[in-house]
Amino acid sequence: MNLSFFQNSFLRLLLTITLFLAASLLPFAGLVFLLFLPLVLYVLCFLADPGKTLIAFLASLCVVTILLWALNASASAPALAAAGFAGMLMFWTVQKRFSVEGVVLLPSLLLVGAIALYFIYGGMQLSITPWQLVEKRIQEAVELNIRLYSQFPLNAEEIQEITNSKPQMISLFTMIFPALCVIAAVFTIWINLLAAGRLLKGRGILPAPLSALSEWSAPAWLVWIFIAAGGMSAVPMAPVRFSGVNLFLVASFIYFLQGLAIVSFFFQHRNISPFFRFLAYFLIAIQQMLMIAIAAVGLFNLWVDFRKYLRKDRTTD
Structure with missing residues (x-):
């Protein structure tokens, strides 16, 4: 990759981030782009000026948020913001020579905090408690998976057994939901750091705190x-x-x-x-x-x- 692509053109930097934010909104495939959005911001901070990268991200986020608001789909904007700022925080902790634990923990806490705010705000919107919203979302996810399984070539007894186990599955995933959030956040940051390390190493950039994961x-x-x-x-x-x-x-x-x-x-x-x-x-x-x-x-x-x-x-x- 030619570094001048990022160093000499703020507009190209802006376009790169905007396109990645837009790709994160795609059905199904968008989840992959969203999971690796921290990597994009983290790597761009090394390849381009961090200040310009932050400005480009904020500008891109504003544009995408306005478009989502116009389409009455602005609920996705906080997820984009959290993932992007997690990438910026990864860069900041590395530059400040935090330990590996600090580099992983702080961005992970940001993601967990964003998840918590989503359920707090969503619960207020629906006049229910955040935990009731968690149960509601898990129930919807379990029911969706049961419908998907019912389309597989399974016999009637297996489908009925899966359907009968729905209350137990909802109860189980509701109970371990806090752990799942923490694990998902930490694993996301960990994978982004590993993938970014390979990209940066190929360009002669090896952040000191992450030189020996x-x-x-x-x-x-x-x-x-x-x-x-x-x-x-x-x-x-x-x-x-x-x-x-x-x-x-x-x-x-x-x-x-x-x-x-x-x-x-x-x-x-x-x-x-x-x-x-x-x-x-x-x-x-x-x-x-x-x-x-x-x-x-x-x-x-x-x-x-x-x-x-x-x-x-x-x-x-």
Whole structure:
């Protein structure tokens, strides 16, 4: 990519961001563009002047918001704003040399805050509580998925079994909704950072805090939260169990990320080809048991230190 494309033309920068914002509004495919909107703003801040990038984003956001308002579809604008500002915040934390945890946590909190504001404002609009709106949205999503499953070539008994399990599914996803929001936000920022790192590395840009993500480890004290949350999940009192389940899921996800970092470290030290790396990550993404195994690797790394043994094997070779 020619850097002058961004450095010499504010209009081109404006056009690039506007087109990406517009693409984020497409049905179905737009979700992919929205998820990687932080990456676009983050990378553009490196390739162009950060101040110009911010101005171009604000101008593009205003244009798109006005068009959405004219079409009576302005509800999508806050999502665009949150994703874009998350990318700008990623750049700011990297420039300020925050730790990996800070670079991931602050933009993730911004996304979680945006989700919370959506349900607070939406609940006020419908004269219901935010939590009732959460239940309403989850019920709509479950019913939509049941209708989709009913179109698959399944026998009547299987379809009826799925339909009968609707109350349990709604109850389950409502209970773990806070954890799902946190996990989705953190994973979005993590993936954007990884993808942006590859793009920037090819242009000789390697932000210092992110130069060794494969070396990252979760804080040692997290294991106590993990254990306490597991115990709380078994308590029959609803508020305690609710908190325990959500904390347990978030802690497990953090260990999953640490496990992925260890897998990445192994790939780098063994010079595994990109094709086999992609295949391995794809299998991890679709196989639940592999996800659990990777999270277990992340957890037991607290005592085993797998990377230490990988370094020894590399030295021996």
